[in-house]
Amino acid sequence: MNAKALVIALLLPLMANAQGFAGLGSDSAGFSVPAPNPTFDFPRDHGPHDDYRIEWWYVTANLRSADGTAYGLQWTLFRSALAPTGGAGWAAPQLWMGHAAVTTPTDHYVSERLARGGIGQAGVTADPFSAWIDDWQMTGDMDALQMTASSPDFTYDMTMTADGPLVFHGDNGFSVKSAAGQASYYYSQPFYDISGTLSLPDGDFAVTGTAWLDREWSSQPLADNQTGWDWFSLSFDDGAKMMGFRLQQTDGQNYTSATWIAPDGTATAFPNGAFTAAPLMTHTTANRDIPVRWHVQLPEKGVNVIVDAINPDAWMTTSVPYWEGPVRVTGSHTGHGYLEMTGYE
Amino acid sequence: MTRATLQALLSHWWRNPLQLFTLLAGLALATALWSGVQAVNAEARASYRAAAATLGEGQYDRLGRRDGQPMDQATYITLRRAGWLVSPVVQGRLNGVRIVGIDPLTAPAGIGPVRLTQGADIADFLVGNGPLFANAATAGRLPDLQITITPDIAPGSAITDIGAAQRLLGKPGQIDSLIVAPVQPRERPDLADIAPQLVRQSAQGGSDIGRLTDSFHLNLTAFGLLSFAVGIFIVNGAIGLAFEQRRPVVRTLRALGLPLRRLIVLMAAELMFFALIAGGVGVMLGYVIAALLLPDVAATLRGLYGADVSGTLQLRPVWWLSGLAIALGGTAIAASGALWKMSRMPLLASAQPRALAMAAGQGAVMQGAAAALLLVIALILALTADGLIAGFALLGALLIGAALALPIILDRVLAATSARAKSITAQWFWADTRQQLPGLSLALMALLLAMAANVGVSTMVSSFRLTFTAFLDQRLASELYVSAQDATQAQAIIAYATPRVDAVLPIQSVETQIAGLQTEVFGARDHRTYRDNWTFLNAAPDLWDTTFAGQTILINEQLSRRANLRIGDTVPLQSQTLTIAGVYGDYGNPIGQALISEDLFAGLYPTVTPQRFGLRMDRSKVGDFVTRMAADIGIPASQTINQAGIKAFSLGVFDRTFTVTTALNVLTLAVAGFAILMSLLTLASMRVPQLAPAWAMGMTRAQLGRLELLRAVLLAMLTASLALPLGLGLAWALLAVVNVAAFGWQLPMYLFPADYARLGLFALIAAALAALWPAWRLARTPPADLLKVFSNER
Amino acid sequence: MLLTVQDIHKSYATADGPFAVLRGIDLTLGAGETLALTGESGSGKSTLLHLIGGLDTPDRGQIIINGSDIAALDDNGRAHLRRGTVGVVFQQFNLIPSLKVADNIAFQARLANQYDPAWTATLTDRMGLTSQLGKYPEQLSGGQQQRVAIARTLAPKPRLVLADEPTGNLDEGTAAIVMDLMLELVRETGAGLLMVTHSAALAARLGRRLHLRAGQVA
Structure with missing residues (x-):
């Protein structure tokens, strides 16, 4: 086994142990732990929080080209700390992982980058805002961002403009993940208009659409008995949006949470059980059975929809594999969105 | 039936332990020689492979600074942020160990066989507190460091995280080279735009170690091949004798009702069993041989080519397999012939032991025809061969043809001598010697091949040494070489040295293409250094005058052969077209090289300025000059190369090569001597009836013993005199055909009569030693045994 | 009938062309019968014995032992015949030198x-x-060696014993003792005996005598 694979296997011990997806269920010893009633300080909190074990800047976008073809786009930067404090340069304890993907109705292109913190190869600064790994970067301020990524298969260059406020999930950004109280800090900017150019193997395409940025950090967001999640970010045609997730537990139960976002950005959090998501149909991709059609409900908001993957093969062949791709919404509400499914081993 | 038969077959060995010993020992020695040489080769190759795997050498393109200096870490970040997927490597030496630092997160998969166990603290590794990875021997040289023993790591190397390596080597913020991932993003800026100081070395061009060490391995492989041929003859001899000895028993067994097929199966099984035992012993012996030779081989390779080879041997399963395969295969080849003969042997022929292997007239004719055919093939190949396979075919045809011809030639020589002998004793001696020939011919063939192999390989190695030292004289003619780090320093060196030394010769080169081949073009200053020291394989008249006048170009042999360029041909260079005036040998260089005058070079490549200089001065003043230059203008001794030092070092390396060669020489001769001993012992029992008449007619037993000894020495001498031309032919084939095919350059062949004389002497001593015991036994034969020959009743 | 030989022909290639050793031999031998084959050197008597023993094959004619034609047998079949049904005693003893006397005697059985x-x-x-059981053949005298060879031949109780000048290598006194023993034991086993000899005296001790001259029954 080569060094890189081992590093990944040990850093992100998804395969090594059943402690949960990407080590998120690991012990939080020495790291800071999210506490209720947070007060955010922007722009500082757009930047990294090195004393927390794990953190991400996560953009997903639903795009269309001039001929109406639907595309999905992902740009993600993960920060993972080996220790809450440590040396500088190569010895800095921060590790960075970038994932970029483009999904078409027929193809799914994935790329991954890894980097050490401390040497300038990857990082995030809050003011001015810049998040980068190698040549991939997202810069500007939270209301107007330039975002690029490249791989042997694709490149993209996007401009995003926010058309609404930041949205805080759970209890003002304190998002509880289990009955035992595991939690993260979690806010989003779901109101981006996005446009730019996708360069794919079969040509360059000018695209426009909507994008959704998630910011989340924690040290132990999953409980020991939680092994993965199904996460939905849905944008309805009437202007409302909904974030909902379902955490899978080893006892066969689920822990759910949802945020209803009114068109003006007003957020309403729903506790465990209000939001339900049930798989209707699975598809075999990468030798796994993945649910690609879901029955999603939030009765208190009259949501009773079917969520379909645009490309059921949107499997992320990254060192920690998962499913992430654009979806179509039909039923009580219509619209589009993104679906992420982890823990399908 | 099987049990009774096996008992009968095996009891033969129980009653004749000496025969069993010769069979097993012959097989074991042949296996040992082969597997020993193979083990040395395999170990060295495994070491390179481990090194290549460790650093991705030869697999990936690399970026490095033009001047070979380390780059700043910022350059790495610049490249990554521009979209270049490169991974940093820092390396240096600590206590003689090559410390290699890598970044596991960006390194291409397969770089660095770092075996991190599940329990290993990867976090500690990445933050620079983790261990180094090295094999056990290397770990011993780094006593103060935390080492994780990992057998896969190349000998003499230790791998660790780049951060730790930078700290250990005192190279903070420095990177030596960047590994370029084979697949890169779709769009990224040109290297020249973002890091103009870096050059890209392609994967193949960067891996010189493999190419260079191959020439040394060719020597060893040739030796392995030749020793294998010797071994096969010995195995064949041992098996043939074993069958000959049991011929009467075989007849009896068949007459008593043992089916032929069953007999063949059982005898084959018996031989394979012995081959397994002897093969196992042989592999162990080979291991000992290899273990004794390897430190010298390792030192040779490290010195000559800078390739690290483990000085200690690992017992690899592949040797066991190949060693046993050789023993079994050799036995099978030899036995199938003997078994085939046995199956055709009429049941009824006299059950008396036949005169040993008295070649039937038809057999001798066949053998002569085969020998003639092979030698003709060898001749044709010698005139036409130009590939590696043809080269080895030539070696094979020459060796086997000569071996097959040997008994026939010896027979003719002995017949002629016998006819001319005056005294009756002499006549009897020659005739008797001739009669012994068939029984000894296999052993003599082995001796012939062993000697020829020794002559051939010695000639090759010695020629290599002479050529290489002459080449060093030519290429390192200046007494001192100084490298500048930049143009300013270069100017300072010129200004400082010019008034203090006899001559300052700038060394400047560019890489370009000539006739589509990668070529390094040098611009040389007109100086007697070149005129006096350079020798040419082909030279036009006045080549230095025309070259320094900017009219002609000199090219190396590699370029000449690969591009098929000869003297008088023209090649375009930038705007100029130049005529080739000379071709020079350039040993060990994988690429093309050409030399033009300094002025022409400056005109064609105005941006290149010399940064290396050869300084001519009195040899005795070199040390003093280096010291003063360091003090006066701050050029450290590390930027200078003392030519005398290099030469002494190279010669030291060659001496080690000779140790290896000599050891193998002695070994092959010992094996051939053993074959003679074996044959003589087997013949001894049949000698009594032949010698009894001579004894009865008045020769003493001591006289007969001395004659036996003399006969062995004479036969060895005759064989040796044939081995010499064969060995020279072999050397020629190795130097002029195989080497050219393998590396693109021809080694001139030199003769070393003193070496050959010594080898001949060794061969005679080996033969005499082998004959000593049988002769002594003969001299002690009780008269009663001799008398029995004349009595009808026993 | 134990052995029936019909019209056997055999010739060998020589430098001067084929040489006919046997030219139409017929004979029969019943169980318990003894037959001496006599003739001068080159008369073909040994060749005939070898053909009957399956050590060689005739050019023409039939050799039927116990009802089966040995010409129709392959090497395996003839070896089988030699192992159990037919025993051969050679002039040269042909003991296995590396086996002790005991093992030599038991070998063929x-x-x-x-x-x-x-x-x-x-x-x-x-x-x-x-x-003598613990000794090796080379430690025995010629007479003792031939006694070992005869014991070896009789140990598997063959139906037909072939002997080729069994005492030809022994001195007269020893020869007489060995011959007595052999005849006695063959008679006791009830086997047929076919013996080649050039001695008229020995031939006279057998039940019948067949004299060969130039490859034919004289």
Whole structure:
């Protein structure tokens, strides 16, 4: 086994142990732990929080080209700390992982980058805002961002403009993940208009659409008995949006949470059980059975929809594999969105 | 039936332990020689492979600074942020160990066989507190460091995280080279735009170690091949004798009702069993041989080519397999012939032991025809061969043809001598010697091949040494070489040295293409250094005058052969077209090289300025000059190369090569001597009836013993005199055909009569030693045994 | 009939062309019968014995032993015949030098899977070899060696014993003793005996005599 694979296997011990997806269920010893009633300080909190074990800047976008073809786009930067404090340069304890993907109705292109913190190869600064790994970067301020990524298969260059406020999930950004109280800090900017150019193997395409940025950090967001999640970010045609997730537990139960976002950005959090998501149909991709059609409900908001993957093969062949791709919404509400499914081993 | 038969077959060995010993020992020695040489080769190759795997050498393109200096870490970040997927490597030496630092997160998969166990603290590794990875021997040289023993790591190397390596080597913020991932993003800026100081070395061009060490391995492989041929003859001899000895028993067994097929199966099984035992012993012996030779081989390779080879041997399963395969295969080849003969042997022929292997007239004719055919093939190949396979075919045809011809030639020589002998004793001696020939011919063939192999390989190695030292004289003619780090320093060196030394010769080169081949073009200053020291394989008249006048170009042999360029041909260079005036040998260089005058070079490549200089001065003043230059203008001794030092070092390396060669020489001769001993012992029992008449007619037993000894020495001498031309032919084939095919350059062949004389002497001593015991036994034969020959009743 | 030989022809290639050794031989031998084959050197008597023993094959004619034609047998079949049904005593003894006397005696019976310890012990005792069992053949005199060879041949109780000048290598006194023993033991086993000899005196001790001259029955 080569060094890189081992590093990944040990850093992100998804395969090594059943402690949960990407080590998120690991012990939080020495790291800071999210506490209720947070007060955010922007722009500082757009930047990294090195004393927390794990953190991400996560953009997903639903795009269309001039001929109406639907595309999905992902740009993600993960920060993972080996220790809450440590040396500088190569010895800095921060590790960075970038994932970029483009999904078409027929193809799914994935790329991954890894980097050490401390040497300038990857990082995030809050003011001015810049998040980068190698040549991939997202810069500007939270209301107007330039975002690029490249791989042997694709490149993209996007401009995003926010058309609404930041949205805080759970209890003002304190998002509880289990009955035992595991939690993260979690806010989003779901109101981006996005446009730019996708360069794919079969040509360059000018695209426009909507994008959704998630910011989340924690040290132990999953409980020991939680092994993965199904996460939905849905944008309805009437202007409302909904974030909902379902955490899978080893006892066969689920822990759910949802945020209803009114068109003006007003957020309403729903506790465990209000939001339900049930798989209707699975598809075999990468030798796994993945649910690609879901029955999603939030009765208190009259949501009773079917969520379909645009490309059921949107499997992320990254060192920690998962499913992430654009979806179509039909039923009580219509619209589009993104679906992420982890823990399908 | 099987049990009774096996008992009968095996009891033969129980009653004749000496025969069993010769069979097993012959097989074991042949296996040992082969597997020993193979083990040395395999170990060295495994070491390179481990090194290549460790650093991705030869697999990936690399970026490095033009001047070979380390780059700043910022350059790495610049490249990554521009979209270049490169991974940093820092390396240096600590206590003689090559410390290699890598970044596991960006390194291409397969770089660095770092075996991190599940329990290993990867976090500690990445933050620079983790261990180094090295094999056990290397770990011993780094006593103060935390080492994780990992057998896969190349000998003499230790791998660790780049951060730790930078700290250990005192190279903070420095990177030596960047590994370029084979697949890169779709769009990224040109290297020249973002890091103009870096050059890209392609994967193949960067891996010189493999190419260079191959020439040394060719020597060893040739030796392995030749020793294998010797071994096969010995195995064949041992098996043939074993069958000959049991011929009467075989007849009896068949007459008593043992089916032929069953007999063949059982005898084959018996031989394979012995081959397994002897093969196992042989592999162990080979291991000992290899273990004794390897430190010298390792030192040779490290010195000559800078390739690290483990000085200690690992017992690899592949040797066991190949060693046993050789023993079994050799036995099978030899036995199938003997078994085939046995199956055709009429049941009824006299059950008396036949005169040993008295070649039937038809057999001798066949053998002569085969020998003639092979030698003709060898001749044709010698005139036409130009590939590696043809080269080895030539070696094979020459060796086997000569071996097959040997008994026939010896027979003719002995017949002629016998006819001319005056005294009756002499006549009897020659005739008797001739009669012994068939029984000894296999052993003599082995001796012939062993000697020829020794002559051939010695000639090759010695020629290599002479050529290489002459080449060093030519290429390192200046007494001192100084490298500048930049143009300013270069100017300072010129200004400082010019008034203090006899001559300052700038060394400047560019890489370009000539006739589509990668070529390094040098611009040389007109100086007697070149005129006096350079020798040419082909030279036009006045080549230095025309070259320094900017009219002609000199090219190396590699370029000449690969591009098929000869003297008088023209090649375009930038705007100029130049005529080739000379071709020079350039040993060990994988690429093309050409030399033009300094002025022409400056005109064609105005941006290149010399940064290396050869300084001519009195040899005795070199040390003093280096010291003063360091003090006066701050050029450290590390930027200078003392030519005398290099030469002494190279010669030291060659001496080690000779140790290896000599050891193998002695070994092959010992094996051939053993074959003679074996044959003589087997013949001894049949000698009594032949010698009894001579004894009865008045020769003493001591006289007969001395004659036996003399006969062995004479036969060895005759064989040796044939081995010499064969060995020279072999050397020629190795130097002029195989080497050219393998590396693109021809080694001139030199003769070393003193070496050959010594080898001949060794061969005679080996033969005499082998004959000593049988002769002594003969001299002690009780008269009663001799008398029995004349009595009808026993 | 134990053995029937009909119209046997055999010739060998020589430098001067084929040489006919046997030119139409017929003979029969019943169980318990003894037959001497006599003739001068080159008369073909040994060749005939070898053909009957399956050591060689005739050019023409039939050799039927116990009802089966040995010409129709392959090497395996003939080896089988030699192991159990037919025993041959050679002039040169042809003992296996690396086996002790005991193993030599038992050898052919073991080969034929017809080893009978009691019978072997009887043979050893009658041949006077009991004290020699631990020795190797080279430690025995010629007469003793031939007694070992005869015991070896009789150990598997062959139906037909072929002997080729069995005492040709022995001095007269020894020859007489060995011959007596052989005839006695063959008679006791009830086997047929076919013996080649050039001695008229020996031939006279057998039941019948067939004289060959130039490859034909004289």
